Amino acid sequence: MVLEATMICIDNSEWMRNGDYSPSRFQAQADAVNLICGAKTQSNPENTVGVLTMAGKGVRVLVTPTSDLGKILACMHGLEIGGEMNLAAGIQVAQLALKHRQNKKQQQRIIVFAGSPIKHDKKSLEMIGRKLKKNSVALDIVNFGEDDEGKMEKLEALLAAVNNNDTSHIVHVSAGPNALSDVLMSTPIFTGDGEGGSGFAAAAAAAAAAGGVSGFEFGVDPNLDPELALALRVSMEEERARQEAAAKKAAEEASKQEKGGEEQSSSQEATMTEHASGGTSEADNKKNDLSDDDNALLQQALAMSMDEPASSHDLQDMEMPDVAADDPELALALQLSVQDSTKDSSSQTDMTSWGRSK
Amino acid sequence: MSAAESAAAIQRNLVDLLDFIDWSGVECLNQSSSHSLSNALKQGYREDEGLNLESDADEQLLIYIPFTQVIKLHSIVIKGSEEDGPKTVKLFTNKEHMGFSNVSDFPPSDTAVLSPDNLKGKPVVLKYVKFQNVRSLTIFIEDNQSCSEITKVQKIALYGSTVETTDMKGLKKIEEH
Numbered sequence: 001m002v003l004e005a006t007m008i009c010i011d012n013s014e015w016m017r018n019g020d021y022s023p024s025r026f027q028a029q030a031d032a033v034n035l036i037c038g039a040k041t042q043s044n045p046e047n048t049v050g051v052l053t054m055a056g057k058g059v060r061v062l063v064t065p066t067s068d069l070g071k072i073l074a075c076m077h078g079l080e081i082g083g084e085m086n087l088a089a090g091i092q093v094a095q096l097a098l099k100h101r102q103n104k105k106q107q108q109r110i111i112v113f114a115g116s117p118i119k120h121d122k123k124s125l126e127m128i129g130r131k132l133k134k135n136s137v138a139l140d141i142v143n144f145g146e147d148d149e150g151k152m153e154k155l156e157a158l159l160a161a162v163n164n165n166d167t168s169h170i171v172h173v174s175a176g177p178n179a180l181s182d183v184l185m186s187t188p189i190f191t192g193d194g195e196g197g198s199g200f201a202a203a204a205a206a207a208a209a210a211g212g213v214s215g216f217e218f219g220v221d222p223n224l225d226p227e228l229a230l231a232l233r234v235s236m237e238e239e240r241a242r243q244e245a246a247a248k249k250a251a252e253e254a255s256k257q258e259k260g261g262e263e264q265s266s267s268q269e270a271t272m273t274e275h276a277s278g279g280t281s282e283a284d285n286k287k288n289d290l291s292d293d294d295n296a297l298l299q300q301a302l303a304m305s306m307d308e309p310a311s312s313h314d315l316q317d318m319e320m321p322d323v324a325a326d327d328p329e330l331a332l333a334l335q336l337s338v339q340d341s342t343k344d345s346s347s348q349t350d351m352t353s354w355g356r357s358k
Numbered sequence: 359m360s361a362a363e364s365a366a367a368i369q370r371n372l373v374d375l376l377d378f379i380d381w382s383g384v385e386c387l388n389q390s391s392s393h394s395l396s397n398a399l400k401q402g403y404r405e406d407e408g409l410n411l412e413s414d415a416d417e418q419l420l421i422y423i424p425f426t427q428v429i430k431l432h433s434i435v436i437k438g439s440e441e442d443g444p445k446t447v448k449l450f451t452n453k454e455h456m457g458f459s460n461v462s463d464f465p466p467s468d469t470a471v472l473s474p475d476n477l478k479g480k481p482v483v484l485k486y487v488k489f490q491n492v493r494s495l496t497i498f499i500e501d502n503q504s505c506s507e508i509t510k511v512q513k514i515a516l517y518g519s520t521v522e523t524t525d526m527k528g529l530k531k532i533e534e535h
Contacts, residue, residue: 104455130415134388135457164414165391 002192005065005106006040006049007094008033008113013055013085015116015146020175025145028180029113030076032142035181036111037072039190048106050097051075054090055083055116061093065101085116091128095137108137111189114155115145122150122157129161138167140189144180246296253304372432375425375516376401383424383494387458390414393510395421404513410438411511417502419444419509420458424494428521431489433481436472437513441504443477444511446470450496451489461498477503481517489518 010033016026033051040047048065049072062075091110098108110132118125132139139162141155152172159170171187173180184190379399386395393412397403413419431451438444448466450456467488476482495516502509 099457099459134415134418135459136387161415 001044003044003103003106004040004047004109005098005101005103006036006047006109006111007065007097008036008049008051008111009090009094010051010053010079011055011085011113011115011145012053012079012081013083013116014081015085016081018145021144021173021180025115026079026081029115029144030079031179032113032181032184033076034073035185036190037069039192041067041069043192046103046106048101048103050094052090052093052097053079054087055085056080057083059086059089059093061097064097084119085114087112087114087118088120088124088128091132091139095132095135098137099135108135109140110137111140111142113142113144114151117146117148118151118154120154122154125154125158126161129158132162133164136164138162138164140168141170142173142180142184142189143170144173144175147174242296246300249297250300250304253300371519372517373519375429375431375518378425378427378429378520380424380426383422385422386411387420387422388414388416388418390508398511398514399423404515407512409512411514413499413509417499417505417507417509418458419497419499419511420456420461421497421499421514422454422456422494423497423516424454425492429492429518430521431484431492431495431516431518432486433483433517434470435479435481435513435515435517436476436511437479438472438477438502438509438511440474440477441502442506442508442510443503444472444499444501444509445503446500447472447482448498448500449484450498451492452494453496454494456496456498466498472503474503479513491521492518 010029012026016024016029018025021028037049037051040049046067048067050061050065051063051072052059052061062079063072066072091112094110095108098110101108129139139159141159143152143155155170159168162168169188171184171189173183376399384395384399389395390412391414393410395411397406397409398411403409411419434449436444436447447470448461449468449470450461450464451467453464468484470476470482470484472482473480497514499509499511
């Protein structure tokens, strides 16, 4: 939330036509500039940002430091590529523009995009750096594009001359699949000297990291709609807990099935019949009704009992007479279930098999 | 001369203007981060010989001191070492947010070339007329005694008096009956 006036120096020289950064170096640079402007104005509403171009016919200030984001984005339109970058003049004009800022309480910062080779020597760059430090101007350098020999050293020397207590930074971005803006988003240039980052930068970084349009859980931004995000998260946890309980029950029942055999299934059927008497007798309808019900256990049991007669057909047929003979109550239960099954159109085969086994 | 000076001092009820400095607005350009202005201005720090204000990128320093009320500035004490202490000091009154680029844009209210005596603690008496109505003071240290890269200042003290102004703390609310 540091109160800051920033001047962004854009490289619009011929070297920016190259397409090694997608879609072109110049376009990648423009995207990065737009993002930086947004981040700065959002982190503190009183922050101002200005833009100037370093190549073309000469150094030209497109917009003096202003907090109006629309004005800044508008001036990025219709920029032409051409000429050679003049780094020294660009930085000096930026310093002058910052000197005449309206709010003298703002800290001064210059962000330079250095994409083309640098024709100045190290000494003069160091002198410029010292002058910036003397006037307490911080400098951020984005080294991308052309990488001729000595460029990195010169820029590092410039940074060393300016740097006062780590307020100035340099970032090297090499050509590759990652967009220039994405790489910059995780650097202190965006996040602002490790204050924890503005919400804008952090959110944008998260989105970029996820690689999708919405990088948030459930597709809802907690910043925008915290209640909705919370509700979604809670219901997700509940669903998970319910499924775990159901799975646990199913596992228990599966193990009991192996031991108890028919007793378990018949008791299930007994409970089924109870419900059947309450609701419709159609098994299919039962299934449909219960699918919306909170009782997952019942759902599980229903599913199993539906499946059981079809699958373990023969098993039941063989075991039935023995069990019925031993337990009269069980026999009664079975009889009840049989009566209901006779009404069931979908379990016709079951009925006949039941009847036969009886 | 010194007798007349001290007599004049007693007459004018000189006070150390430390209490009237508005600390929230104090700024210093080109100071080294480890050796800051507090070492030279603040009570206790300025008496410590080991704690100095040092310059950073080159030998110049620009110090801006606003006051909480209007004061009259009589004299100034700048203490430093013989080699690295300040030499040419220019004072500007009531000019906010000056930079190194506009120090030469207007003439200073006063200029002092410090002698070794001054650096030991002898006050520099300023031009009376120019310092009657001071809201803020800018001290521009142009160079040092030996023209070295770093200027070191051990103590800066300002002496003067206040203009007749209402002491807000003394005001008490009238009790309603």
